[in-house]
Amino acid sequence: MYLKCKMDSEKAWFGAAMGGFTRPSWAFLLLVFIVLVVSCFQIGTKTVFPRWVVLGGGETGISEEAPSCFGLFREVPPRKVVMSIRDFGGVGDGVTSNTETFRRAIRYMQSFGNIGGSQLNVPRGRWVTGSFNLTSNFTLFLEEGAVILGSQDLEDWPIIEPLPSYGRGRERLGGRHISLIHGDALANVVITGQNGTIDGQGKMWWELWWNRTLEHTRGHLLEIKNSHNILISNLTFMNSPFWTIHPVYCSNVVIKDVTILAPLNAPNTDGIDPDSSTNVCIEDCYIESGDDLVAVKSGWDQYGIAMARPSSNIIVRRLSGTTPTCSGVGIGSEMSGGISNVTMEDLHIWDSAAGVRIKTDKGRGGYVVNITINNIRMERVKVPIRFSRGSNDHPDDGWDPKAVPKIKGIFISNVVSLNSTKAPLLEGIEGAPYEGICMKNVTLLGLAPAAKWHCEFVSGFTDAVFPVSCPQMQSNVSSSWCLDHLGNLQIDSS
Secondary structure: OOOOOOOHHHHHHHHHHHHOOOOOOHHHHHHHHHHHHHHHHHHHHOOOOOOEEEEOOEEEEEEOOOOOHHHHOOOOOOOOEEEEHHHHOOOOEEEEEOHHHHHHHHHHHHOOOOOOOEEEEEOOEEEEEOOEEOOOOEEEEEOOOEEEEEOOOHHHOOEEOOOOOOOOOOOOOOOEEOOOEEEEOOEEEEEEEOOEEEEOOOHHHHHHHHOOOOOOEOOOOEEEEOOEEEEEEEEEEEOOOOOOEEEEOOEEEEEEEEEEEOOOOOOOOOOEOOEOOEEEEEEEEEEEOOOOOEEEEOOOHHHHHHHOOOEEEEEEEEEEEEOOOOEEEEEOOOOOOOEEEEEEEEEEEEOOOEEEEEEOOOOOOOEEEEEEEEEEEEEOOOEEEEEEOOOOOOOOOOOOOOOOOEEEEEEEEEEEEEOOOOOOEEEOEOOEOEEEEEEEEEEEOOOOOOOOOEEEOEEEEEEEEEOOOOHHHEOHHHHHHHHHHHOOOOOOOO
16 A cells, blocks of 8 residues: 655655755644654554455454454354245234244244255344254344344243253253254354344343242353354344343354343343353353353252263453453353463453452362453452452252362553452462462552452462562462463553
């Protein structure tokens, strides 16, 4: 790219310069200044204007130089068959039930899975439906103004078997309600649109929870299980009965450009919970919820230990949001199958109970290793960094109190928290201390002068943190190992 300008003043100045000095015009000086600025910017960023990464023929809005999830998702060819829910008799009036219509449509489109796949479009309207199952080589596309509404009839949310890594429903013994949109053993699925909305109408479910009349564990808004190569993008999810997006036992899942909304007092409405899954990338999402914005999980106590299905290679980046009762990003507390190789970066969290939280307990077993959290901005977060224990939350009497988790290699760097309430709370487990906790460039402002770190059964090293960390976090034994890792992390200039 180059700039080519023709200006009379420029010609006059250069002509005069050949024969004698003439004072340059202000217009030319302005031009020279702009060229210098652009040149400097080009040297620093390697390009003046971003080039767009394209998936499926459309602009994504992410420049080529910004890290992107797209490498995890294998692009699918254009679907051979594209139909509308109206083709199957759907009525988008906000009243008529379309449960059987969605189920019939997807059963029909399943037949095209081996000949190029299919796409079901949901046009503008309010489409009431109960639970329906997706199929492989399939795209669910919500057009602009399309709203899928969760049915208010409990019979439209059937009871299914509990997840084997949980052994029972998460809230109640026995089975659990299926999610509104569900998929099992799928491949090459895209759930996307023109910022359409999937609304679980969860108030009915929250009231059952609040009134203690819930008989089975609530369903998620979207659960994808035992599946591979999944893309969820460009949609708004709201008012989930329980956890909002739950990929479990999956691989190569990309969740991108998604908005998740729930009332801030809605119980257990986690935003995105990757669970016993590998190669998951969550980026450019905005979340307001009544629980963790993102929580990485891997099974519950003895059931998770027995299944031994870890969560690994997880990326969370460019996430923003608020949750007044829980954490911005969390690990656990269900982590019995193990969690490793998690990177969380470029986060903005405000008005929340905790910023970064690792939750474990006796009985969990498992491990949490190699967790990197970098570039976080927080405002009015009560406890910016918290490791907690002792939730006393177990599936049944079969849990093993001797099964303690192993926590090692937690790297936290480049954190700024404004108007914080408490210094970090780092509480490990007696007999199973958390080791290799490394922090660098952590600044927590707004604390009372008497505020101190609280540390038990942890060890590690800190560098350039304010306020000064606890003695357990000033170990010379860990210093070189920590600094070697943290030295590879760059501060985001933005």
